Amino acid sequence: MSTKFTQIGGSKRSLHVQVACEMARSIILGELPEGEIIPGEMDLCTQFGVSRTALREAIKLLTSKGLLESKPKVGTRVRPQQYWNYLDSQLLDWLIDMEKTAYLYEEFLALRKAIEPEACASAARFASVEQRMQLSELFQKMDSIAKGFDQDVWVDVDLEFHRLIFISTGNSFFLPFANVLSTMFKSYFHHASKRGTTCIEEHRAIYEAIMAGNSEKARQASQALLTASDHELEAIK
Amino acid sequence: MSTKFTQIGGSKRSLHVQVACEMARSIILGELPEGEIIPGEMDLCTQFGVSRTALREAIKLLTSKGLLESKPKVGTRVRPQQYWNYLDSQLLDWLIDMEKTAYLYEEFLALRKAIEPEACASAARFASVEQRMQLSELFQKMDSIAKGFDQDVWVDVDLEFHRLIFISTGNSFFLPFANVLSTMFKSYFHHASKRGTTCIEEHRAIYEAIMAGNSEKARQASQALLTASDHELEAIK
DNA sequence: GTTATGATATAAATCATACAAATTATATCG
DNA sequence: CGATATAATTTGTATGATTTATATCATAAC
Numbered sequence: 030m031s032t033k034f035t036q037i038g039g040s041k042r043s044l045h046v047q048v049a050c051e052m053a054r055s056i057i058l059g060e061l062p063e064g065e066i067i068p069g070e071m072d073l074c075t076q077f078g079v080s081r082t083a084l085r086e087a088i089k090l091l092t093s094k095g096l097l098e099s100k101p102k103v104g105t106r107v108r109p110q111q112y113w114n115y116l117d118s119q120l121l122d123w124l125i126d127m128e129k130t131a132y133l134y135e136e137f138l139a140l141r142k143a144i145e146p147e148a149c150a151s152a153a154r155f156a157s158v159e160q161r162m163q164l165s166e167l168f169q170k171m172d173s174i175a176k177g178f179d180q181d182v183w184v185d186v187d188l189e190f191h192r193l194i195f196i197s198t199g200n201s202f203f204l205p206f207a208n209v210l211s212t213m214f215k216s217y218f219h220h221a222s223k224r225g226t227t228c229i230e231e232h233r234a235i236y237e238a239i240m241a242g243n244s245e246k247a248r249q250a251s252q253a254l255l256t257a258s259d260h261e262l263e264a265i266k
Numbered sequence: 267m268s269t270k271f272t273q274i275g276g277s278k279r280s281l282h283v284q285v286a287c288e289m290a291r292s293i294i295l296g297e298l299p300e301g302e303i304i305p306g307e308m309d310l311c312t313q314f315g316v317s318r319t320a321l322r323e324a325i326k327l328l329t330s331k332g333l334l335e336s337k338p339k340v341g342t343r344v345r346p347q348q349y350w351n352y353l354d355s356q357l358l359d360w361l362i363d364m365e366k367t368a369y370l371y372e373e374f375l376a377l378r379k380a381i382e383p384e385a386c387a388s389a390a391r392f393a394s395v396e397q398r399m400q401l402s403e404l405f406q407k408m409d410s411i412a413k414g415f416d417q418d419v420w421v422d423v424d425l426e427f428h429r430l431i432f433i434s435t436g437n438s439f440f441l442p443f444a445n446v447l448s449t450m451f452k453s454y455f456h457h458a459s460k461r462g463t464t465c466i467e468e469h470r471a472i473y474e475a476i477m478a479g480n481s482e483k484a485r486q487a488s489q490a491l492l493t494a495s496d497h498e499l500e501a502i503k
Numbered sequence: 504g505t506t507a508t509g510a511t512a513t514a515a516a517t518c519a520t521a522c523a524a525a526t527t528a529t530a531t532c533g
Numbered sequence: 534c535g536a537t538a539t540a541a542t543t544t545g546t547a548t549g550a551t552t553t554a555t556a557t558c559a560t561a562a563c
Contacts, residue, residue: 044517045326069543080518082319085545086326089282093330093356095445101544102526111433116353116442119330133438139388140381140439147380196348201370202377205353208332281546306514317547322516338515338554 048077048087053123056096056107066104067097094120116205118212125216137213142255144206145191148198149235149251150244156197161240164193168236175229183227184218190232194239228257271313282323285314289324290360293333293344303341304334331357353442355449362453374450379492381443382428385435386472386488387481393434398477401430405473412466420464421455427469431476465494 042050055061067073074084088105091097095112099105114120124130156164167190174183188211195207234250271288279287292298304310311321325342328334332349336342351357361367393401404427411420425448432444468491475484 043515071543082322082517082519085319086323086516089323089326090330093327093354095355099544100526101524102542104543111429111441112445113438114351114354114442114445115438117330117351118332136437136439139384139437143384144377144380147376151376192348200373200376201350201352202373204348205351208349208351280544308514319546319548323545336515339513339556340554341514 044079044083045086045090048079048084049090050123051077052087052091053094053096053120054127056091057124057127061107063107063109066106069104096120116209118205118208121209121212122216125213134213134217137209138255138258141210141258142252144203145194145255146248146251148195148203148206149239149247151198151200151203152194153239153242153244153247155199156239157199160193160197164190164197164236164239167193168232171227171232172229175227180218184214187227187232188214190236194235197239226257226261228254231257271310281316281320282327285316285320285324286327287360288314289328290331290333290357291364293328294361294364298344300344300346303343306341333357353446355445358446358449359453362450371450371454374446375492375495378447378495379489381440382431382492383485383488385432385440385443386476386484388435388437388440389431390476390479390481390484392436393476394436397430397434401427401434401473401476404430405469408464408469409466412464417455421451424464424469425451427473431472434476463494463498465491468494 052061052067061067068076070081070084070088074081077084088097088099092099094117095108095114097105098108115124121133125133152160167186171183171186171190174186191210192207195203195210231250231254235247235254238244238247238250271292289298289304298304305313307318307321311318314321325334325336329336331354332345332351334342335345352361358370362370389397404423408420408423408427411423428447429444432440432447468487471487472484472491475481475487
């Protein structure tokens with residue numbers, strides 16, 4: 030286990046987050062296998078070159094995300110992968126910066142196909158008056174941007190559109206998806222840089238269905254958009 | 267802000283988790299409104315009667331779940347609700363122990379309706395040979411338990427059945443649902459104590475469809491089960 | 504008057520150290 | 534040989550000192 034980790038320092042993020050990120054990396058890459066007891070706190074402190082306070086806060090962070098589990102005397106062990114909370118935006122942020130994680134985009138699209146049509150249907154039924162106003166405002170912005178296409182601006186507005194839909198469901202459990210979606214989008218457009226389709230007509234269909242309170246139509250429109258996204262993903266591979 | 271929190275101590279769980287739980291409670295109940303700066307570390311230490319170490323680890327826990335956010339000089343503030351990670355089993359565990367959270371069961375059922383049919387469909391396509399064997403074993407157990415019905419045993423096996431389906435999708439993003447489902451199930455059967463329906467035939471339909479690799483049938487069977495669950499929930503209200 | 508620039512106060516961040524508690528392993532005694 | 538006590542190890546908790554980041558305000562430049 031000697032000198033597995035490199036010294037930390039220099040970056041802008043807080044120390045314990047950097048340490049947590051490094052450890053998460055090791056765990057995800059399988060350098061620290063599931064069930065394995067990781068080195069003791071003191072060992073890790075010297076390896077990372079940080080104090081025990083910082084290290085422990087890093088461990089608490091990873092414990093909260095389901096990656097670690099520690100007991101007095103026995104040590105801190107890596108929990109089985111099935112307990113990792115992939116729907117945590119911070120964890121996801123660390124994941125997608127790694128190699129061989131392209132498959133995550135496909136898996137995420139599969140999740141979206143399950144969840145977003147239902148979210149759109151719910152939004153059509155439960156969105157408040159205020160939320161419908163916000164959605165209307167947002168879509169008008171999208172519509173105008175779609176013509177003179179500017180990718181950076183588009184991503185932000187597109188994201189806000191989908192986020193607002195999740196919020197408008199009024200279902201607490203749909204909220205985390207908005208955040209995860211945000212993380213995935215940003216990373217996706219960052220890596221697969223130049224791409225140009227806005228699918229504005231598909232978005233319009235969703236928008237109009239939600240405004241009309243037609244949940245069945247909203248569901249179908251969302252499915253249509255995601256099928257289009259599917260073709261995009263194929264084109265890139 | 268004086269004496270908002272009571273002294274901590276006595277329970278079996280680690281200190282920082284108890285503190286985190288108490289703080290989460292206050293936040294969720296709105297005693298600490300969104301955007302509000304919570305008292306400084308020293309204040310909270312004296313209020314809870316714990317050291318700064320314990321308090322800070324508690325804050326890190328809540329930060330990881332999206333409830334808090336802290337910056338030097340400015341303090342630690344409560345993040346807007348839309349960033350809270352409701353799909354974190356620990357957070358959920360704290361939530362459902364509180365009053366006026368019955369609505370969570372309904373919201374969760376709505377989420378299940380979106381996600382589980384797709385999960386079953388995926389499992390039918392992607393489950394490995396080993397996973398199919400495990401599922402077979404599990405269902406036989408369910409079938410035998412369903413006759414001489416013992417609630418405690420049933421819940422465990424039922425849970426394992428659904429968990430295995432999520433795992434069998436091979437999609438990382440479906441894994442967290444298994445854990446959340448587990449938390450919700452346990453709480454549900456704990457509160458609404460005596461109830462007896464196993465829906466064994468609905469489960470059988472799912473099981474057989476997955477084993478047969480018939481994803482469309484698996485999807486429909488799952489929908490049928492969830493509709494039955496819907497009626498159960500109605501009966502309790 | 505408006506906009507940069509820099510000092511300062513403050514709260515969190517980090518460090519270092521000490522002690523407590525829990526659990527495993529070992530050794531001792533009946 | 535078995536049960537119980539003891540010791541050793543690892544995480545858990547506590548505390549004080551020190552460092553770093555940033556909002557605020559004062560000052561200087563434009």
